Amino acid sequence: MAENLKADQKTQLALDLGHAMHELRMLIRHFIQTKIKEHNIDITFEMLEVMSVLWKRDGRNQQEIADLTLRDKSSMTYLIDNLVKRKLVKRVEDEKDRRNKLIFLTEDGNRVKEQLYPWVTEEYIKATATLRLEDLQSSVNVLKEMIDNLKKVEV
Amino acid sequence: MAENLKADQKTQLALDLGHAMHELRMLIRHFIQTKIKEHNIDITFEMLEVMSVLWKRDGRNQQEIADLTLRDKSSMTYLIDNLVKRKLVKRVEDEKDRRNKLIFLTEDGNRVKEQLYPWVTEEYIKATATLRLEDLQSSVNVLKEMIDNLKKVEV
DNA sequence: TAAAAATGGTTTGAATTTAAACTATTAAGT
DNA sequence: ACTTAATAGTTTAAATTCAAACCATTTTTA
Numbered sequence: 001m002a003e004n005l006k007a008d009q010k011t012q013l014a015l016d017l018g019h020a021m022h023e024l025r026m027l028i029r030h031f032i033q034t035k036i037k038e039h040n041i042d043i044t045f046e047m048l049e050v051m052s053v054l055w056k057r058d059g060r061n062q063q064e065i066a067d068l069t070l071r072d073k074s075s076m077t078y079l080i081d082n083l084v085k086r087k088l089v090k091r092v093e094d095e096k097d098r099r100n101k102l103i104f105l106t107e108d109g110n111r112v113k114e115q116l117y118p119w120v121t122e123e124y125i126k127a128t129a130t131l132r133l134e135d136l137q138s139s140v141n142v143l144k145e146m147i148d149n150l151k152k153v154e155v
Numbered sequence: 156m157a158e159n160l161k162a163d164q165k166t167q168l169a170l171d172l173g174h175a176m177h178e179l180r181m182l183i184r185h186f187i188q189t190k191i192k193e194h195n196i197d198i199t200f201e202m203l204e205v206m207s208v209l210w211k212r213d214g215r216n217q218q219e220i221a222d223l224t225l226r227d228k229s230s231m232t233y234l235i236d237n238l239v240k241r242k243l244v245k246r247v248e249d250e251k252d253r254r255n256k257l258i259f260l261t262e263d264g265n266r267v268k269e270q271l272y273p274w275v276t277e278e279y280i281k282a283t284a285t286l287r288l289e290d291l292q293s294s295v296n297v298l299k300e301m302i303d304n305l306k307k308v309e310v
Numbered sequence: 311t312a313a314a315a316a317t318g319g320t321t322t323g324a325a326t327t328t329a330a331a332c333t334a335t336t337a338a339g340t
Numbered sequence: 341a342c343t344t345a346a347t348a349g350t351t352t353a354a355a356t357t358c359a360a361a362c363c364a365t366t367t368t369t370a
Contacts, residue, residue, distance in 0.1 A: 006288060007280060013291045014279035018183070019225075020298035021176035026225050027305045028173070033328085046356065063318055070174075070181050072358050077320055079356080099318040099365050124169035125162060127301040133161060136168045139294040143175035146282040150182045188358085201326065218348060227328055232350055234326080254335050254348040 014146075021143075028123045035119045041112070042086055048116060050079050054089065054105050055113050061100040088112065169301075176298075183278045190274045196267070197241060203271060205234050209244065209260050210268050216255040243267065 029045050036043060043051075053060070053068045060068075066076040080103060083089045088109040094100035128136060184200050191198060198206075208215070208223045215223075221231040235258060238244045243264040249255035283291060 010283045010286070010288055010291060011276050011279045013288070013295055014283045015276075016295050017291065017298065018180065018279070020295060020302060021180060022225050024298055024302055024305070025173065025176060025180075027302065030328095031305070037329095044355070061318070070177050071356095073319070074321080074359080075357055082355080097318085097366070101319070121166050121170075123305065124166045124173070127304050128165045128169045129304055131165070131297060131300060133165055133168070135293065135297050136165060136172065138290065139297040140168055140171050140175060142286060142290050142294040143172065143179055145286060147175060147179055147182065149282050149284055150179070150186070150278065185358095192359095199325070216348070226326095228349065229329080229351080230327055237325080252336070252348085256349070 024127070028127075031123050032119055036116075039115075041116070043088070043112070043116075044082075047079060047083055047086075047088075048120065050076075050083060051088065051105075051109065051113070051116070052120060054103060054109070055117065058089075058105045059102050061094065061102055065103065083109075179282070183282075186278050187274055191271075194270075196271070198243070198267070198271070199237075202234060202238055202241075202243075203275065205231075205238060206243065206260075206264065206268070206271070207275060209258060209264070210272065213244075213260045214257050216249065216257055220258065238264075 032045050032048065036045070036048075049069045050065055053065050062076045062080060063073050065080075066073045069076075071079075080089065080091065080101075084091060086108075087106055089103050089105055091101045092104055094102050187200050187203065191200070191203075204224045205220060208220050217231045217235060218228050220235075221228045224231075226234075235244065235246065235256075239246060241263075242261055244258050245261055246256045247259055249257050
């Protein structure tokens with residue numbers, strides 16, 4: 001009985017956690033979208049997530065970017081198409097493995113980093129201003145443990 | 156300097172947290188979708204999120220459901236349309252305030268709860284199996300504090 | 311080495327999303 | 341009461357999502 005009660009409490013907490021996670025993500029998305037709109041920049045939050053991965057290192061293939069941004073590879077085809085149209089990235093066929101299309105930033109793509117990147121982190125800085133590093137770290141650990149638990153079970 | 160370093164670390168942790176949050180949500184979504192598909196049920200994860208809110212209490216208006224499920228009210232029009240088509244809910248105009256459309260579960264809508272609701276919690280139980288209640292609680296607190304910080308700033 | 315399996319990308323189709331403009335209704339302020 | 345503001349819902353348009361089926365290209369394996 002005591003065990004069941006505890007399990008219920010944990011489930012409820014996990015549901016709360018899920019809701020809070022989603023809310024947090026939507027808040028940040030909304031903030032970034034507003035910033036982008038205010039400055040009349042022709043890019044979406046989703047494209048920005050792809051750009052963020054490339055700013056760290058470009059020349060990745062589409063599947064790799066899809067994995068990093070937690071998207072289906074077919075969404076990635078579409079998103080990269082849109083970024084190519086806006087001349088922010090270019091596709092280059094991999095000579096060593098012709099299945100791969102490597103994605104590189106253009107000059108424009110590098111340039112917008114200076115403008116957009118600060119906004120991406122600004123919100124996170126605000127969000128964590130009142131928090132202690134250790135508490136943040138342990139929250140990350142908790143979420144990662146939950147992810148591990150789910151992945152283990154699925155095998 | 157030490158302060159800057161700490162801020163950078165916190166930002167990085169917050170980014171990690173954001174990523175973990177999203178990954179967790181996608182894992183759970185994928186699990187539920189698979190379950191639904193296996194049992195040939197004509198419903199989507201998004202519709203299920205709406206149903207979850209109604210199982211707690213129905214007779215809410217669309218805006219209220221939109222707020223609870225963190226969606227735009229126009230998405231809600233669409234989702235409710237699809238749930239009405241499947242005869243899982245019905246729209247009833249509020250007599251006291253004719254702007255409101257109150258959403259009620261049908262018999263079918265109540266019936267599928269027995270089948271679907273356990274799946275919604277099953278994943279959360281698995282995810283949190285190895286975790287302590289206190290750690291889960293403090294993670295929820297951290298996320299809620301982040302949400303508060305963002306909402307405060309936006310005013 | 312030939313067949314089978316795995317991998318990367320695209321296409322397709324249906325569902326969903328947001329933002330913005332819009333209508334209808336109610337509430338508030340003067 | 342009258343005008344204005346706020347609220348609920350719908351519509352529209354464009355972007356995005358996932359899943360599944362599909363091609364092309366490697367890699368594995370028998």
